[in-house]
Amino acid sequence: MLAINEAKWDEVAPLYYGGTALPECGPLTPTEESLRLLPDLRGKSALCVGCGSRHSLLYLAQQGATDLWGIDSGTSTSSPRSTRSGGRSICRERSA
DSSP states (O other): HHHHHHHHHHHHHHTTTTTOOOTTTSSSSOOOOHHHHHHOOOTOOEEEEOOOHHHHHHHHHHHHHOOOEESSSSSOOTTTTEEEETTTEEEEOOOO
C-alpha cells in the first residue's frame, strides 16, 4: 500500500510543485502571514516534513531559519544536497 501511495504522489507531484508551500497553508485558507502560527525563526533550525518541492524550506530561510532540514517520502525532492534513504528524500540546506 505504501508503494502505491508513493507512486501516486510522485505522479501528481508536478501539479503541486510550490502550489501549497508556505506561506500558503492550502487552498482557500489564510496564509502564514495572517495566521502567524510560526515563531520568530531567526537563527533557528527547522524541519519540514513532506517538503516536496522545497518551496516551504525556502520560505523558512527567508524568515531567518539557518539550519533547514526536509524529508519527503516521494522522489520529487530535488536538490544538490538531497539524498535517498530508505525510500525517503532527505535534504539539508544552510542559509546565511
